[in-house]
Amino acid sequence: xxxxxxxxxxxxxxxxxxxxxxxxxxxxxxxxxxxxxxxxxxxxxxxxxxxxxxxxxxxxxxxxxxxxxxxxxxxxxxxxxxxxxxxxxxxxxxxxxxxxxxxxxxxxxxxxxxxxxxxxxxxxxxxxxxxxxxxxxxxxxxxxxxxxxxxxxxxxxxxxxxxxxxxxxxxxxxxxxxxxxxxxxxxxxxxxxxxxxxxxxxxxxxxxxxxxxxxxxxxxxxxxxxx
Amino acid sequence: xxxxxxxxxxxxxxxxxxxxxxxxxxxxxxxxxxxxxxxxxxxxxxxxxxxxxxxxxxxxxxxxxxxxxxxxxxxxxxxxxxxxxxxxxxxxxxxxxxxxxxxxxxxxxxxxxxxxxxxxxxxxxxxxxxxxxxxxxxxxxxxxxxxxxxxxxxxxxxxxxxxxxxxxxxxxxxxxxxxxxxxxxxxxxxxxxxxxxxxxxxxxxxxxxxxxxxxxxxxxxxxxxxxxxxxxxxxxxxxxxxxxxxxxxxxxxxxxxxxxxxxxxxxxxxxxxxxxxxxxxxxxxxxxxxxxxxxxx
Numbered sequence: 001x002x003x004x005x006x007x008x009x010x011x012x013x014x015x016x017x018x019x020x021x022x023x024x025x026x027x028x029x030x031x032x033x034x035x036x037x038x039x040x041x042x043x044x045x046x047x048x049x050x051x052x053x054x055x056x057x058x059x060x061x062x063x064x065x066x067x068x069x070x071x072x073x074x075x076x077x078x079x080x081x082x083x084x085x086x087x088x089x090x091x092x093x094x095x096x097x098x099x100x101x102x103x104x105x106x107x108x109x110x111x112x113x114x115x116x117x118x119x120x121x122x123x124x125x126x127x128x129x130x131x132x133x134x135x136x137x138x139x140x141x142x143x144x145x146x147x148x149x150x151x152x153x154x155x156x157x158x159x160x161x162x163x164x165x166x167x168x169x170x171x172x173x174x175x176x177x178x179x180x181x182x183x184x185x186x187x188x189x190x191x192x193x194x195x196x197x198x199x200x201x202x203x204x205x206x207x208x209x210x211x212x213x214x215x216x217x218x219x220x221x222x223x224x225x226x227x
Numbered sequence: 228x229x230x231x232x233x234x235x236x237x238x239x240x241x242x243x244x245x246x247x248x249x250x251x252x253x254x255x256x257x258x259x260x261x262x263x264x265x266x267x268x269x270x271x272x273x274x275x276x277x278x279x280x281x282x283x284x285x286x287x288x289x290x291x292x293x294x295x296x297x298x299x300x301x302x303x304x305x306x307x308x309x310x311x312x313x314x315x316x317x318x319x320x321x322x323x324x325x326x327x328x329x330x331x332x333x334x335x336x337x338x339x340x341x342x343x344x345x346x347x348x349x350x351x352x353x354x355x356x357x358x359x360x361x362x363x364x365x366x367x368x369x370x371x372x373x374x375x376x377x378x379x380x381x382x383x384x385x386x387x388x389x390x391x392x393x394x395x396x397x398x399x400x401x402x403x404x405x406x407x408x409x410x411x412x413x414x415x416x417x418x419x420x421x422x423x424x425x426x427x428x429x430x431x432x433x434x435x436x437x438x439x440x441x442x443x444x445x446x447x448x449x450x451x452x453x454x455x456x457x458x459x460x461x462x463x464x465x466x467x468x469x470x471x472x473x474x475x476x477x478x479x480x481x482x483x484x485x486x487x488x489x490x491x492x493x494x495x496x497x498x499x500x501x502x503x504x505x506x507x508x509x510x511x512x513x514x515x516x517x518x519x520x521x522x523x524x
Contacts, residue, residue, distance in 0.1 A: 043430055045524050064434070066524065071432035081427050085238035098433035142431070 001035060001046050008047075009035045013208045015201065017150065017183060022176050024192060025185040027203030033185040034078060036203065037152050040183070041075045042066055054149070071099060074148030074180075076156045080139040082127040088114065088138050089123040095146040106145070113141050116171070118164060133160040140168055144175060151175060153184045157191060169195060236424060236438075237445035247413045247446075248453040251504050254406040255457025256464075258500045261402050263465045265395035266493045272388030283358065283376045285315075285346040290371030299344055302369045306348055309364070311356030314349040407507055414446055414511040418519070425519055435520045443513040450508025454501025462494060 001010040009032045017023060025033050038044040039051060042058065051058045053069055061069070074095075082091050089110060096106040114120055117137040127135055140156055151172070157165040169191060176182050183201075184191065192200065200211045285306060287298050299317055306315040318326075323342055350356050362374040418425075421442075428438050 041430060042524055063524075067432045067434045070430065073432075075430065081423070081430075083236075083424055083427060086236075094428065095431045098428060098431060098437055 001032075001039060001044065001049075008206060010039075010203075010206045010208075013049075015208060015210065017181050019149070019181055020176065020179050021181050021198055022195065023181075023183045023199045023201060024195065025183055025201045025203065026187065026192065031203040032206050033203055034154055036208075037075070037154055037183070037185060040150075041073050041152055042070055071095070071146060072149045074143035074146065074151045076136075076139050076143045076151075076153035078154035078158075080127075080135045082135055082138055082142075084127045087124050087126055088119060088130070091127065091138055092141045092145055094142060099146065110141075110145060113145055114138075117141050117167065133164060136160055137164065137168070140171070144171065144180075147175075147178075148180060150181045150183070153182070153186075155186055155188075156184060157186070157188050162190075165190065235445060236428060236441040237421065247410075247417050247449050247508070248456070250409055250413045251450055251453025251508065252456040252460070254402070254409055255454040255500050255504050256460045257457075258399070258402045258406050258503075259458050259461030259497045260464065261395065261399045262497055262500060263461065263493065265392065265399050266496055268388060268392045268395050270493070272385065272392060281350055281352060283348045283350065283361075283374060285348060285365065286373045286375060287344040287346070287369070288371040288373065289341065289343075292370040295344065298369060298371060299346075302346060302365065302372050305364055305368055306346065306361070309356070309361050311351050311354045312348055313351040316347045316349070318345040318347060406504065410450065410504055410507045411511045414450075414508050415515050417446070417449075418442070418512060418515050422519065425516060426523070429520060429523055435517060438520060439513045439516045442516045443509045446512035447505045447509035451501050451505035453508075454504035457504075458497055458501050461497065 002008045013036070025036065027033055035044065039046055040053075042053075045058075054072060056065075056069065058066075058069075083094070086094070092114060093103070093106055093110045096110070097103075111120070111123065114123060117140060119134060119137055119141070122130065122134065125134075127138065130138065136156065136158070137160065140153070143151060143153065153172075156172075157168055160168065165188075172182055172184070172195070184195070186192065198212070202209045202211060285302055287295070287302060289295070290298060293301070303315055303317065306312055323345060327342070358374065358376050362376075365372040365374055425438060425442075428441075429435075
């Protein structure tokens, strides 16, 4: 993948995200983590190669069918991308709203979710009045509110304190247990060490390598011994 | 726990919205003024033509052959019995003085001026009148009597009104094109400021039609609101100028000028301007958003 006539940011990358799997994506800044996520959440097109999602070849999928695929993906953007003129409640309920649902159908769920991420008392607040950590939690709540089949998160714990970071990680684990596949781009060693990721993708100089996580190795060890 | 009311996707007020409001209001004001002028000219043209063709005037010049009283009575008798004449009304000195007031001012000017006696003749609407025959009959039967059928005035006024009206429509067309271009430009600039909204909503799975509908509704309202502000300012200006031109304090001769918006229903036509600015803003927003979205995957 390249932007315009610039150098190739990502090349020769091939991987599959299994349903219900948990992956981490690591790599130095500028390695192309965000670009890779953009390809997956269909914000960019690859300059060569093919992407297959939910059984559909993206290159040959009609454009008007892409929104339905995007609704199956939740995204936590690194810069949050909250709409400043909408309240916290309105920002979080946006994915449900664009699906054509009425407020009465999702109000209770959104309020519960916001309480869970510690923002139950900030429903009417607007993003410019929130701290960085609060914005991040709103962004996470918005990404998970429609119960996506695949959740992509770009540095989701970068601005939160350890307690909230722990809550967010538990939320990710719960979602994963419910069948959501996760791909989390992070530098955060706490996440890398503690989350039950089965694979760690490492991006460097536009190329992807795969490693097993420490936890995965630990759980695989008895089996290896048995073998 | 209080649940907030869901608002539209677009910010209710923003810097770009204020700019668009102002631009639309100014263009709407100009378009309303021009449309008001064109409607007034059009109305006047038909009013003048109808007014002048529905009446004739008999002038009685002083004659040595007949006294003024006999001259007036004889002329009135002849005119009133002529087929197609509805009414003949001799103008009193006070009425004649009022007619001259815009040019000569109020005062006892008639004492010093040899103003001819005038008879205002109203013709029966829709009935053909043999005016040439009446002219001959007056010339033969009443010394010093002249018939003025206003034909010369009528033709000149009609051609003046028609050419003014044509110029008015041309100016209105130019203002309309300029309004269209400026509203399109301002709407596109406003949309640029909200590009982030388009991108975010697109990425969370909104269909193009959903986003376009949100934007077009917002810009329809912006366009209508700006247009209504311009309409209100124009209506106040037109009403104020009509009021001032009809006032006693207006300069001598001002009463002769046509009143802007002489028919109240013209204000209803002016309401087409805010409707048009709203539709232009809405259409532009829809097309621009769909074009921006079309460039996204």
